[in-house]
Amino acid sequence: MPWKDGTGPPWLHGKFKGCGYRMTIPRQGILDVLNETADHLSAEDIYHKVHGAYPSIGLTTVYRTLELLVHTGLVYRFDFGDGRARYELAEGPKSIGHHHHLVCTGCGRIIDYTDFIEEEIELLKQTEKGLTKKYKFRVTNHLIQFYGLCEACQGTG
Amino acid sequence: MPWKDGTGPPWLHGKFKGCGYRMTIPRQGILDVLNETADHLSAEDIYHKVHGAYPSIGLTTVYRTLELLVHTGLVYRFDFGDGRARYELAEGPKSIGHHHHLVCTGCGRIIDYTDFIEEEIELLKQTEKGLTKKYKFRVTNHLIQFYGLCEACQGTG
């Protein structure tokens, strides 16, 4: 289980405490930043944003908290190929829900999409079942990304 | 054709020269290694393997050649979450063809699978078409990975 205790959590604040961790000011700040943005922020992005509200925060704490959040499943970590990890709140009030990504190899822009998600998830479910049977592999997560050029980057051949 | 030493795949020669590059001994060695393995090697893995045949090769050359190969589309670069890029020949005689990956988060093992590929590709094609229409995004590539635990790693709960 990702939770230290056996308690099931509501959301964020409660979800965090439910895992047996303390909800501190730096952690709250980091969660706030993640909850208020629509972007896919890097650790340093988050550090700078939190720094506005809590100037004493250290970059190390940001990395540590993100590691914690990823481990507990509250946050997803992505690699879009620009050399730094990027983070996104797994789900919550402001979340658009489960989605996949379009990654522009021209400008690095990331587009969330939920279109066709149902069909994709349905196929993934079937695929998972088959793979589990054949390879005895227990799937816990999946990653789907499309790479290409966004509208703005198609002009500059 | 003047193949310096390698027994390597001639099916790459034209593509290489067609792009204005020279087929040198270090490059041939790197391609040989990629062509002979079924694993997903890191740059350093490749460096060590090529070093057996060409001890004077430098790690820098490996990185540069891989960058070249990825850029020309002959090689795919993957990130499986272990902090280093891994490489795989895009296609060729010994290739199993287009496939996706199962990534064990327990031991790092990578499993190639081609099962359900047809169905997946078919759905991806449709999804691509819809995404192109809605987001004006020109898809050139896609990435699908399943994360979970391999058979050996499921025992150690």
Added chain:
DNA sequence: ATTTATATTGATAATGATTATCATTTCCAT
């Protein structure tokens, strides 16, 4: 074959994101 221009190489240093240390501070249960 000799020359010439260019592509390629490899040793080395630099970069930059992420981790490891560790002393200090904060939190919580007693």
Added chain:
DNA sequence: ATGGAAATGATAATCATTATCAATATAAAT
């Protein structure tokens, strides 16, 4: 309040990947 565990932040260390740059290898031109 108090003691112990958890969390923090400044700093140094890792480590994969890139940037430099002088030396070498290659292909074309003479």
